[in-house]
Amino acid sequence: MNRLDGSQSPYLQSHSDQPVDWYPWGEEAFAEAARRDLPVFISIGYQTCHWCHVMARETFSNPLVGEYINKRFISIKVDREEHPDVDAAYLAQAVAFGDKLGWPLNVFADSQGVAYFAATYLPPVTRMKQPSFLEVAKTLSRAWNKKRSEVRASTRALKEAVHEAALVNARTGIEQFPDQARLAKAAMELMSQEDKMYGGLGTGPKFPMAPALRFLLSQEGLGNEEAGLAGRRILASYAPSPLRDPVEGGFFRYATNRDFTSPHHERMLNDNASLLTAYAMAGSLDVAAGIVSFFRNQLLGEGALASAQDSESSVDGQPNDGGYYEADASTRSTLEPPQLDDKVVTAWNGLALEALAHAHRGGVAGDPGGLGTDIATWLIDHHIKDDGSVIRMSRNGAHSSAVATLADYGGLALGLIELGLATQRADFVAKGRDVLDYVMVRGTNIEQDPVLAARGLGWTPDISEGVNPNGLSLLALASIRLAALTGKEAYREYAWFLVSPLMKQALAMPQGMGALLSALSELATRAREVIVIDDGDSTLSDMAKNYQRTGTVVVTANSAQAQQFLDSGFNLFESRTSGLRATAYVCTEGVCALPATTPEEFARQLED
Template sequence: MARRLADALSPYLRAHADNPVDWYPWGEEAFAEARRRDVPVLISIGYATCHWCHVMARESFSDPDIARVLADGFVAIKVDREEHPEVDASYLAAASAFTRELGWPLTVFTRPDGRAFYAGTYFPPRPVQGVPAFGQVLAAVDEAWRERRDDLDRTADAVGEALAAASVARTHGDLPDTAALEGAVVRLAAEEDRVHGGFGGAPKFPVGPVLGFLVRSGAPGRELAARAFGAMSASPLRDPVEGGFFRYATRSDWSEPHYERMLTDNALLLGVAAGLAGRDETRASVTPVADGLIAFLTDRMQLPPGGFASAQDSESTIDGVRSEGGYYRRDAAGRAALEPPALDAKVLTGWNGLAIGALARAGQAFDRPDAVDAARRAARFLLDHHVRDDGSLVRASLDGVASAARATLEDTGMLAGGLVQLAAATGDVGFAVAARDLVDAAAAAGSASGDSDAAPAFRAPGGPDPVLAAHGLALPDDPAEGATPSGATACADAAWRLYALGAGVQYRDLAERAMRAVAGIALERPIAFGGALACMAALASPLVQLVTVVPDGDAPDAAARARVDELVRATGRHAASVSTAVTDAQARAFADAGFELFAGRSSREGRPAAFRCRAFVCALPVGSAAELAALGADSRPGAPTMDA
């Protein structure tokens, strides 16, 4: 048996390399072999920190009898959903025709042309409560393939036609005003769990994009976000020792967490904490939670070269036995003697962008220069190792080796958004220029994909996954959002942030165009479009910009240095659409690079100057934190800002 997964980049695939199953990685070779043998394809999709993926691997994929059945009648493909999100999205959409219980491991059976005719998730080794055993499923599929092929063909064709029809259906509408966005807040409030906090029942997720929208949406939304964030922070969903949040809870009271810890969830929740810190009434309560999140991201998730791992496993080995959550159920002293659960050390471009942006903003909001430094290290790693000489992006890497997987639109948008926020936090225009290049590439790809009226605002510059495209299975970028913003939303958010820094009105236009494509459905289903609604809230809100310029070099004495430091700290905490503190030289560099917000901005007679602007119209500069606070007092309480 060929060990095709032994040298895979994905830790998830490597973990299956020693299975008796003759796995293929995602690629055309597997489908060609299925055509040659005229057998169906099993596509098993999961990820390295997925508990039930581990369980199915131990129960079924390590079983020699199961392996023989697969070898005799199938071609088996193993896919890391994080390395190949387009593949995962395509087959999740197909699986929805067969089951409402979508999740991972995702188990899909297809014809040799890749079109699905049956799908499910986890199948146990023996029948349980009406769920057939995996061996029974394989036997039934094999029999149907040999004896009722026409039925399977009709099913596969019907699913394919339904997906094709859905993929061309687009909703367009006017961008919502503040009243319409307030209506979305009301809809979310109706779903609030008033007893335990958060939204809906079990299983219960932290829904970071939704909380991000609520933070930007005005006083009622901020209060709703603060209640949900506070409830999660005080619950078993948050690790009180190492500070990170777990993936979800299996009960509505947040108990019995699913213990994997994702980079995405923790980055987004840190952004929420930074947004809530903009108001005095919530700053004190969120600061210790933010400190824990920063510690988790920098101490646990950041790898020595600078990038961030994708996730930390839920399982570890305790006393020679695999334990799900056992490490996390111990206190600090109990953990000290244990090996921590393994990291999925795969570095994903988009997810790292989320972490870069969250740490940069949190560094400003909580006066944590170490958080900004961590974000800068990650950005340098990404720009050095995940951006090729031609400007194209690497989707993933492990130990410095790049994946062959095609970068997606989320990689472009999330990295660009993180770089813009890092530029504001550091005053380094190079990060803003890199972000602008990324957004420009996605906008050019969107324009090239159709006529000017029908073309999307953004497309992945490298195009869709080539295997999906060759089989006619590539779907348009999915606008719906679950645990993370969609690729289109991430690009729109990055474009808006570039506009706020003065890159040009064309970036606001791009953001508006992208958001109009989902405006109608987002207002109807706010729980599934939090990221898009957050971007729409920014577009609907007054643009407030704050640029503080300090003289080059050191202040002349300790008292002057203290005044500068106090004003810089106040700048980072100020409720504004964008806030940044730069030196005179940095302000000139931004202006020279085409960011008009910085044109003519400079310190005054050797003293710092803070310019507070509304849509590029600036008040007279002030030179102290107290004067800056007075300038901000004219903002109505609870006014939406982009500080999340």
């Protein structure tokens, strides 16, 4: 029976014709496991994952594997990008079985979904010391049938251990908020991880850690020039490396080796969105323009951006990992491009909106503001429900049943606010405020996966940040923007509330919590607003657009746009709606300097 064909996930659909009797994530699979008294096999991956493709071809397409696994297990296939909370829950359990984690993540669990073994890629036959998939499955089936009490005891212990770890993690906040000196120390710790020989952070595998680099750039805005230079230097090392596609723009997911060779060639929307923000902030216009071009020419689909482009394509009739990307422009034009994972993920499109806003402000080519406006309009029409909640994922107009995560709410809220400020669209900013308010009223445990919750497995959201910000950081940054625009201190207090449980972790591991450190940097500095109302195109507007300082909200608008912001409830524009004569306003912690009408006076106020 084919249960995956109707899924909105291309990853699940790619497994729909295999001999394994796959179930999608849901209650039906666990009910069948209980009815047949069988353990559960949960395989988690994503469409552009190379080793997921390999295991699909080698193992899950094997009729002998299908015959055995269908008799002994109930098999569930999960797209980690559709269900990030499920992925996070099983990664937390998989740590008990080894520290080499990744995807595909293969979990063997009891009928309640608690793991009693987990591994990543398993070959079709024994290789060196690595057992085959069938060997592992047979061993675990025997354990279920003959050592059931031991299996039950281990799953109970694991469930308790992971639950306690989640509670400890939630209690590791620090009482005193860090000042700029402590954040500068975190920046130094991050800078110490720079690879001075080959570039990047760490020694390999090399991921482009955009949130961490954004934190270094934010430190530059507070006078830490060394941090800014390090951030720019690391970004400069990525651009000419094999991580970047010089033909179509965009960056690959990561490089296996320290010198950036042997990249994994999937091009992910979320990675590239974070990198676009960093390159736009650093003023690397050509690299940023390449990412905008990649968004427009490769990822843009039904109105928003697809999730990724695959690493594999067909070359000479055979699957080839990276062959398309390794070809030069003239040869590439004759090849069939890798497939898109064309599902639309709210969180990742929200990251793209923020990135396109930065690119628009920075003068990046390719009309990033226009592209962002089109995407934002589509998301508002299709991914926000009538009750104000958001949709996690859609494809071809159909919505996934997966619950939206904090990253979906935070990414969309921040993206709409930043794009609205960059393009003078008060309606976008107001809609971003609505999304944030929805979470603010209902709490950060707003939605939980019902299958996990029913089994006591939904312990905590995924709070890690490596190449992408987490939901709490995104919500905090959106709250900081709204505090400035509305004058409501409650938004700033909410931002502190969101980041406080993770401060200790962020300060201890700056490479993995870059976005949260950026939010802390903004909260630890003096809040400042810079507004220019200008019905022409004066020097004051140009000065404001080029001004970057951490903790500062910059808005330029004409008279009509300023009135729209005021009518939308953004009190920052009170008595500041006339642009007949270009006028600049600089306010610091609620205290505003006298209106400036000359470049000289405006420059002096900006320097104060």
